[in-house]
Amino acid sequence: MRSSRLPAVALACMLAGCSASEPGQTSQPVPTPTQPSPSVDQPKSFTLIAGGDVLIHPALTDQATEDGNGARDYKPLFAGVKPAIEQADVALCHLEVPIATTQGPFKGYPTFNAPPEVVEALAAIGVDVCSTASNHTMDQGAAGVVGTLDALDRVKIEHAGSARSPAEAAKPLVRAVGGVKVGFLSYTFGFNKGTSRPAPWMANLIDPKAVIAEARAARAAGAEVVVASLHWGIEGKHEPSPDQVRIAKQVLADPAVDLIIGHHAHVVQPFEKVNGKWVTYGLGNQVAKHEQPKGNTEEGVLARFRFTKTAQGWTVDKAEYLPTLVDLGPPIRLRDLTAATATSPRVQQALDRTDQTVLSRGAAADGLTRPGA
Numbered sequence: 001m002r003s004s005r006l007p008a009v010a011l012a013c014m015l016a017g018c019s020a021s022e023p024g025q026t027s028q029p030v031p032t033p034t035q036p037s038p039s040v041d042q043p044k045s046f047t048l049i050a051g052g053d054v055l056i057h058p059a060l061t062d063q064a065t066e067d068g069n070g071a072r073d074y075k076p077l078f079a080g081v082k083p084a085i086e087q088a089d090v091a092l093c094h095l096e097v098p099i100a101t102t103q104g105p106f107k108g109y110p111t112f113n114a115p116p117e118v119v120e121a122l123a124a125i126g127v128d129v130c131s132t133a134s135n136h137t138m139d140q141g142a143a144g145v146v147g148t149l150d151a152l153d154r155v156k157i158e159h160a161g162s163a164r165s166p167a168e169a170a171k172p173l174v175r176a177v178g179g180v181k182v183g184f185l186s187y188t189f190g191f192n193k194g195t196s197r198p199a200p201w202m203a204n205l206i207d208p209k210a211v212i213a214e215a216r217a218a219r220a221a222g223a224e225v226v227v228a229s230l231h232w233g234i235e236g237k238h239e240p241s242p243d244q245v246r247i248a249k250q251v252l253a254d255p256a257v258d259l260i261i262g263h264h265a266h267v268v269q270p271f272e273k274v275n276g277k278w279v280t281y282g283l284g285n286q287v288a289k290h291e292q293p294k295g296n297t298e299e300g301v302l303a304r305f306r307f308t309k310t311a312q313g314w315t316v317d318k319a320e321y322l323p324t325l326v327d328l329g330p331p332i333r334l335r336d337l338t339a340a341t342a343t344s345p346r347v348q349q350a351l352d353r354t355d356q357t358v359l360s361r362g363a364a365a366d367g368l369t370r371p372g373a
Contacts, residue, residue, distance in 0.1 A: 045308040045317075046177050048227065049088035050261045051081070052268075052283035052300040052324075053096045053134075054122070056114035059289035061106060063332045064117065074121035077287060080335045082125040084302055084322055090177045092184070093122055093286070094229060094263045095130040095159075098137070098144035099151040109291075110192060111139040116151045123155035129175060131186035131229035133161030134264065137203045138195040145202055161186025161229065162203045169201035172218035180225065180307075180314075183218030187211055188231035189243075189264070206230060208250040215256035225258045225307055225314050233265045233282055238296075238357045240269055240281040248272075248279045258314065259305060267296045268354050271303070271321060271368050272361040278305065278316055287326055287334055298326040299350045301358060302336070319368045323354040338371045 064074045085091045097112035099119055107113040122130070130152060137145065145162050152159045163169035173184045187204040197203045204210070215226045228251060233244050240248075244262065251257050252275040260279040262269065269282030284300035306318035323337040325347065337351055355370065 045306055046089040046180050046182075047087070047304060047306045048090050048092065048177075048182075048259075049085060049302055049304045050092040050227075050229075050280070050283065051085075051094065051302050052286040053094055053263050053266060053288065054118070054130075054286050055096050055266070055288040056108075056112065056118055057289040057291075058106070058108045060287060060332060061115060063330075064115070067331070068117075072115050072117040074115075074118050075124050077332060078121050078125045078334055080333055080339070081286075081302065081324060083339065084304075084336050085126040088126075088304065090129065090175065090182060091125075091127045092227070092229070092261065093127045093130045093157075094134070094231070094261075094283075095119070095122075095132050095148070095152075096134040096136050096231075096263070098140040099148040100140070100144075101147065107139075111195070112136050113140050113144065116154075119151050119155050119157060123157055127157055129158045129160070129173070129184050131161050131184070131231075131261075131263075132159050133186040133188040133204045133229070134231045135188055135190060135192050137162050137188065138191045138197055141195070142198050142202060158184070159186075160184045161188070163201055166199075166201045172214055172221055172223070174218055174221045174223045181222045183215065183221070183223030183226040184229070185211060185214050185218070185226065186229040186231075189233075206232060206247065208247055211251050212254045212256060215254065219256050226256055227259045227261060228257050229261045229263065231264045232262060233269065235264065235266055236294075236297075237265055238267055238269055238360075244281055248274050248281070252277045252279065258307070259316070261303065266290075268299055268301055268357045270361040271319070271358050271363040273363065273366040278319055284324075285326065286324065289326065289328070289332060293328060295349070296353060298328065299354055300324045300326075301354060319363075319366075321354075321358050321368060321370055323351055323370065325350045 064072045067073045067076045097114040100113040146164050160173040187206040218226050262281045265282040268284040271280050280303045302322040304320040305316045307314050308317040325335045327333045
């Protein structure tokens with residue numbers, strides 16, 4: 001929060017009990033403060049929070065329609081994570097579905113097309129940036145890409161991973177987070193059967209060399225920290241694939257990339273430190289309602305990292321994971337389990353499974369913690 005400040009002279013005068021000089025009197029000198037206030041232009045740290053896949057199945061739209069009394073309102077669905085999202089200096093989402101116009105048509109699996117009120121809800125809970133490169137990016141063709149980015153622009157959420165023009169694709173996203181410039185990249189392993197990109201610049205395909213090249217371009221554009229969102233892995237598998245591990249090592253070996261945020265598996269995958277930097281292989285689903293829920297597909301995590309500037313540069317000095325659960329209700333609600341006031345067998349099952357998975361590659365020894373654990 002910002003606070004109002006009195007001018008230094010007035011403040012010193014108040015503390016010393018002095019008053020304005022009368023005619024003929026000589027003003028007393030005001031002591032010079034020995035410790036100047038810290039600069040607000042160069043913060044020493046900032047916190048980033050990132051969520052899992054935003055996957056809008058028809059049941060979630062039905063719930064939003066009920067919550068809006070006939071109009072679509074997704075804000076109650078997301079409300080459970082709003083406090084955690086708002087506490088961070090910058091919040092990152094993974095928008096896995098194209099966004100339609102108000103008139104639709106709205107579609108679920110296998111070729112999604114979600115209502116525009118989804119991004120309104122994301123903005124309302126405090127999301128700042130969305131990664132958009134996924135296997136569903138091209139579900140509605142080039143028009144779907146354009147419509148999605150237009151919808152994000154309307155609610156002032158920035159985006160990376162897909163583009164409306166070669167010029168937009170060539171410009172890395174660098175966002176000011178307080179006094180720090182942070183770069184955001186987004187790449188996917190591929191697109192669904194029957195869909196393709198009309199031009200290579202329209203959506204980013206994973207190639208470690210391309211990821212590193214864009215990260216370096218973001219650095220050249222002023223980024224002090226660079227975050228890469230990678231849509232990768234095998235659906236339903238908690239363990240990262242050999243390709244995920246290989247790509248993480250290759251990308252994080254380059255000094256241009258500071259953090260990898262992973263998506264796609266629809267279940268939680270481990271966190272790990274690679275080359276001294278964090279990778280979250282998969283954050284699970286943030287919101288989803290599969291036709292056949294499996295329990296673990298309703299579980300996810302929020303990843304929270306505090307970056308601090310040292311003599312060696314920016315580094316993560318605090319890493320946390322916040323387990324989440326899509327409570328299928330009714331009503332369907334996204335819960336932050338670290339904020340739960342009471343446990344239940346289902347909540348405990350989600351916590352236990354998430355703890356076991358997230359920490360399975362030694363992340364606890366490297367300092368990863370769960371608030372309240």
